Amino acid sequence: MADRDLAHAENAPGGFFVDTTCIDCDTCRQVAPATFIAVDGHSAVGAQPVDEAGRQAAARAVVCCPTNSIGSDQAALVRAASAEFPLPIVDDIAYCGFTAASSFGASSYFIHHADGNWLIDAPRWTPQLVQAIERAGGLCGIFLTHRDDVADAARYAQRFGARRVIHARDADAMPGAEQVITGEDEVALAADLVAIPTPGHTAGHCVALHRGTHLFSGDHLWWSRRLGALNASREVCWHSWTEQTAS
Ligand code: SF4
Structure with a gap:
């Protein structure tokens, strides 16, 4: 408090x-x-x-x-x-709120999916949010864009029996992940949900594309309010700026 x-x-x-x-x-x-x-x-x-x-x-x-x-x-x-979270943003996508200090306040998202719901990155463990996710039908998967944003993914995965997905090059940050992506090819996670490796910010960074219209960009790209445009930053690139700009 x-x-x-x-x-x-x-x-x-x-x-x-x-x-x-x-x-x-x-x-x-x-x-x-x-x-x-x-x-x-x-x-x-x-x-x-x-x-x-x-x-x-x-x-x-x-x-x-x-x-x-x-x-x-x-x-x-x-x-x-x-009680509002996950807070609807657009269509079947909601913002989880309840950010975690361990992920430096990183945003995480809830996708209400016909074949089972997904988290994109993880929020902090919060009973109200757990109950809201339960009312929404639980979780089948947790896609982790990169090592920095795992937060309390393990607890959510255990609570809902969800599979955690992360790239091999960041997988040491999520021990026990049920699915580890390798290489740089796209991987289908579910209908209309695709993981795309985008190394650079971290070695195993990936983004997720939902329905071909909504990109969960992790720390690969973000909206800059100052610039009024998409942006990325060499100062917060932990692995390779060359790889980040190339991917
Ligand atoms: S910047 Fe982050 S840590 Fe600081 S008050 Fe705002 S939400 Fe909290």
């Missing part, structure tokens, strides 16, 4: 605040960009939400924060927000 005594001085006065345990993962700034801003290596409340939609978005950020670094005076809204 965030501690008001540790709140950053840059927070705008009001109910929401960020404390000094923030790891600057950017999640809150993605989830509630009207409220949270980046300040010198951490987040802060740039402007308190002024309407219900803004307060709901900020409450979702509280739920999503991997380090419980966001405090608020909106307990009921935060409880309601925690």
Whole structure:
């Protein structure tokens, strides 16, 4: 739980605040960009939400924060927000929220699939999310884009009997994975769900293409709010920038 005594001085006065345990993962700034801003290596409340939609978005950020670094005076809204996840994004795809500190707040997604549901990367283990996934029909697979984003995949796999899929070159990060991809050819995971090796960010990085329209790009590419375009970064390329740009 965030501690008001540790709140950053840059927070705008009001109910929401960020404390000094923030790891600057950017999640809150993605989830509630009207409220949270980046300040010198951490987040802060740039402007308190002024309407219900803004307060709901900020409450979702509280739920999503991997380090419980966001405090608020909106307990009921935060409880309601925690029940929203997986949060529908488009068609059969939802955002899991509940990010993990071990994956530095990485996003994970739930695909409601006719042949069995999938996680793309894993969230932190959270009873509310487990129950929501159970109500949605459980999981048959967990596709891990790369070594950094496994979070609590093992617990979710065990709970739902789901098979974990990861590339061999990152597989040491997910001991016991039920399916290990090798080489650089595409691999069909399920109907309309394909794993595509994209080495570079890590040696075993892969992306997943769903229905030929939605690409789960892991850390191979991401949307830059600053540039208003897809971007990648040499600074956070852990394996080979040459391979990343080639793939
Ligand atoms: S989600 Fe939490 S850890 Fe991440 S930037 Fe926001 S306050 Fe910091």
